[in-house]
Amino acid sequence: MILVLIDHDLGEIDPLSLRALTAARKLSEEVEAVVIGEAGRSVADIVGNYGAKVLHVATHAELTDYTPAASGRALVQLIEKLAPQALLAVGSPRGNEQLAHVATMMDLPMASECSEITFGKPHSVVRARWAANLFEDALVHSDLLIATVLAFSVEPELAPGETKAKVEVFMVELSSADLRVKVLSRGGDTGRGGVTLADAKVIVSGGRGVGGPEGFAALEELADLLEGTVGCSRVVTSAGWRPHAEQVGQTGTKVAPDLYIAAGISGAMQHIAGCKNSKNIVVINTDPEAPIMAYADYAIIGDLHQVIPALTAAIKEMKGK
Numbered sequence: 001m002i003l004v005l006i007d008h009d010l011g012e013i014d015p016l017s018l019r020a021l022t023a024a025r026k027l028s029e030e031v032e033a034v035v036i037g038e039a040g041r042s043v044a045d046i047v048g049n050y051g052a053k054v055l056h057v058a059t060h061a062e063l064t065d066y067t068p069a070a071s072g073r074a075l076v077q078l079i080e081k082l083a084p085q086a087l088l089a090v091g092s093p094r095g096n097e098q099l100a101h102v103a104t105m106m107d108l109p110m111a112s113e114c115s116e117i118t119f120g121k122p123h124s125v126v127r128a129r130w131a132a133n134l135f136e137d138a139l140v141h142s143d144l145l146i147a148t149v150l151a152f153s154v155e156p157e158l159a160p161g162e163t164k165a166k167v168e169v170f171m172v173e174l175s176s177a178d179l180r181v182k183v184l185s186r187g188g189d190t191g192r193g194g195v196t197l198a199d200a201k202v203i204v205s206g207g208r209g210v211g212g213p214e215g216f217a218a219l220e221e222l223a224d225l226l227e228g229t230v231g232c233s234r235v236v237t238s239a240g241w242r243p244h245a246e247q248v249g250q251t252g253t254k255v256a257p258d259l260y261i262a263a264g265i266s267g268a269m270q271h272i273a274g275c276k277n278s279k280n281i282v283v284i285n286t287d288p289e290a291p292i293m294a295y296a297d298y299a300i301i302g303d304l305h306q307v308i309p310a311l312t313a314a315i316k317e318m319k320g321k
């Protein structure tokens with residue numbers, strides 16, 4: 001049986017976890033899911049639809065928000081009870097962190113961001129390194145495989161037929177050391193609200209070329225018109241023009257929208273790592289030699305301060321607005 005950690009934020013599922021569940025289903029017919037904290041119980045129907053036969057709910061009075069070491073402890077206790085063949089999660093920062101705690105507590109290896117997994121003795125995996133610019137073949141020498149799945153290496157797929165996950169609650173024992181890292185409060189750095197970067201079908205992203213925080217008003221207008229959201233490069237978040245929640249890239253969010261508009265972004269490796277899985281990339285840049293051109297499906301060579309308002313006006317006209 002493969003056990004898959006389903007990450008959630010106060011009961012709201014991280015949709016990327018469904019990719020890990022799909023990857024698990026391709027490896028085994030016996031797939032069970034686990035959530036940390038009672039609030040995660042709300043994901044039972046959805047994980048059932050994606051093929052998990054059981055949803056284990058790790059329960060403890062302190063498991064009310066993200067507590068990575070405590071998650072690790074809960075997962076170790078469940079592994080001792082169920083003895084799965086593998087523990088998988090999605091290779092998000094949170095997925096990697098929680099599984100790293102499990103590996104440390106069990107003194108076992110962990111393979112992060114795997115695009116391929118083959119069970120064996122040893123297990124073999126292909127792992128993304130250097131922001132997925134390099135793929136490494138690796139062997140994992142342990143009976144239990146602890147691994148995260150490279151987020152965009154698998155599309156989420158509903159399980160065939162009618163599937164339902166049985167909910168099983170298990171009580172977790174935690175020490176104060178397991179609770180050393182926990183969320184104390186949540187700040188205002190949460191982006192524009194509405195569509196999140198990870199879910200957006202359209203992202204209008206701006207870089208240094210936007211010129212300052214006020215320049216993003218035009219990007220917001222275009223994003224709203226296309227029912228999308230705004231993203232940005234790290235230069236932009238470092239300058240404080242936009243919140244970190246909007247940063248796309250290696251140290252931001254990895255996205256895969258239908259349409260990614262990159263305006264005034266040069267295409268550094270660390271930015272591309274976050275957007276190269278987009279289905280269509282439209283680049284707006286004054287420099288025809290900018291590295292991002294290599295990833296463009298369409299490119300508009302020009303000043304974004306002219307191009308974006310022109311695009312917005314044309315789309316408004318098409319939509320009769």
Ligand SMILES: Cc1cc2nc3c(=O)[nH]c(=O)nc-3n(C[C@H](O)[C@H](O)[C@H](O)COP(=O)(O)OP(=O)(O)OC[C@H]3O[C@@H](n4cnc5c(N)ncnc54)[C@H](O)[C@@H]3O)c2cc1C
Nearest residue numbers: 207208209233234249250251252264265266270271286304
């Ligand atoms: C460990 C590490 C992690 C990192 N993580 C990330 C990350 O997650 N995300 C990220 O984005 N970066 C990340 N970076 C930073 C990255 O290396 C680049 O510095 C950054 O992406 C550059 O941002 P930019 O493209 O906005 O700026 P620049 O590289 O300065 O590019 C600006 C572009 O705008 C164009 N331009 C200028 N004016 C206009 C105009 N009027 N109209 C149209 N085009 C114009 C220019 O031709 C240029 O191509 C990371 C770096 C490190 C070392």
